[in-house]
Structure formats: structure tokens, C-alpha cells
Amino acid sequence: MTxxxxxxxxxxxxxxxxxxxxxxxxxxxxxxxxxxxxxxxxHTRPDRDYELAVSGLRAETSQALLNTLSAAFADRDLAPADGLEISGILQGGLAIRLRPVSRPEDLGIIYAIYRTTPPVWQALWPDQRGHFPDDDRCRLPLQAQALL
Known part of the structure; x- marks a missing residue:
């Protein structure tokens, strides 16, 4: 076994x-x-046909954010959609915004286990003033949060 x-x-x-x-x-x-x-x-859970992703954060922060976001989807009976903003996830009242991952097949562990690639939704996090990376007023450096 390898x-x-x-x-x-x-x-x-x-x-x-x-x-x-x-x-x-x-x-x-x-x-x-x-x-x-x-x-x-x-994506194997009932009523879920997707995975979630985040970029630019430390391991512990990423895990906590994705776990909290996953629970929020279940608790609030939400379905992911492009541009959907979800509050109550980040400290300070800032929202998370969703966008589809353009190449979910690049997230190889999903395919390695399931031999399929479901849609993946990236959780974008804002700067301290609530501006997201696609907003000209965003003060995050471009390299801080890659669009997956």
C-alpha cells in the first residue's frame, strides 16, 4: 500500500x-x-451536491471557516448560488460571498476518493471594510486570495 x-x-x-x-x-x-x-x-450528504473551498487563509482558519459555513448551510437550509452572501460566519458582522470554482477537477482528493467531481463553491472573504476581491475598493492585495 502506498x-x-x-x-x-x-x-x-x-x-x-x-x-x-x-x-x-x-x-x-x-x-x-x-x-x-x-x-x-x-456532497455525499443528503440535500448536498457540492463541496466548499476557501483561499488565502491558514490551515486552522480555513478548517474552522469551512466547517462553520457547512453547518450554516444545513442550519439555514441554504443552497449555494453565485454571489450569495452569508452573514454571521465571520467576526465583526462581515459576510462571506460565494462563487463557483472554475476548475473543481483541480481539487484532486475529491476525485481520488469518489471518482467524480461535484460543483465546488469558493467562499470569498472581504477586507476589513467588507469589500470583496472583485470590488475596486477592496484593500486586500491581489495575491492574498486566489480565485480558484
């Missing part, structure tokens, strides 16, 4: 226990690519 097989079994165990796992991918200091994270297994 290290990859062992890792996938570990992820499958987390999914079996918690309903989904969060896969974190560290950034690349050579290229300046920020880190990102995504859920694995969420």
Missing part, C-alpha cells in the same frame, strides 16, 4: 466520522500562490 493510499484511507475515516474532511494545500512561496482548502465528502 503513502497515497494510506492518506486517502485516513481522509475516508475522517469523512466517516465527521461527515466530511477539510483538505488543506499550502501556498507556494516561490510563485506567491496562496494556500487554499476545500471540503471532501460534503
Amino acid at each position: 503513502n497515497t493510499d494510506l492518506y486517502l484511507r485516513r481522509v475516508e475515516g475522517i469523512i466517516a466520522h465527521h461527515g466530511h474532511a477539510v483538505q488543506y494545500v499550502g501556498g507556494d512561496p516561490d510563485t506567491g500562490a496562496p494556500p487554499f482548502a476545500y471540503t471532501v465528502g460534503l
Whole structure:
């Protein structure tokens, strides 16, 4: 059994226990690519046909955000949609905005386990004044949050 097989079994165990796992991918200091994270297994739950992702945050922050966002979708009976803003997730009353991930097949652990790639929705986080990366008034550097 390869290290990859062992890792996938570990992820499958987390999914079996918690309903989904969060896969974190560290950034690349050579290229300046920020880190990102995504859920694995969420799409197998009833009434969910998607996964969630976030970019530019540390591992612990990414995991907490994706877990909280996942719970908010279930608790509020929400369905993801392009531009949907969800409040009550971030401190300070700031909202999260969703956008579809343009190449969900690049999130390889999902495919490695399920041999399919469901839609993936990226949670964009705003700057301190509530402006998102696609807003000219946003004060976040362009490289802070890659659009997946």
C-alpha cells in the first residue's frame, strides 16, 4: 500500500466520522500562490451536491471557516448560488460571498476518493471594510486570495 493510499484511507475515516474532511494545500512561496482548502465528502450528504473551498487563509482558519459555513448551510437550509452572501460566519458582522470554482477537477482528493467531481463553491472573504476581491475598493492585495 502506498503513502497515497494510506492518506486517502485516513481522509475516508475522517469523512466517516465527521461527515466530511477539510483538505488543506499550502501556498507556494516561490510563485506567491496562496494556500487554499476545500471540503471532501460534503456532497455525499443528503440535500448536498457540492463541496466548499476557501483561499488565502491558514490551515486552522480555513478548517474552522469551512466547517462553520457547512453547518450554516444545513442550519439555514441554504443552497449555494453565485454571489450569495452569508452573514454571521465571520467576526465583526462581515459576510462571506460565494462563487463557483472554475476548475473543481483541480481539487484532486475529491476525485481520488469518489471518482467524480461535484460543483465546488469558493467562499470569498472581504477586507476589513467588507469589500470583496472583485470590488475596486477592496484593500486586500491581489495575491492574498486566489480565485480558484
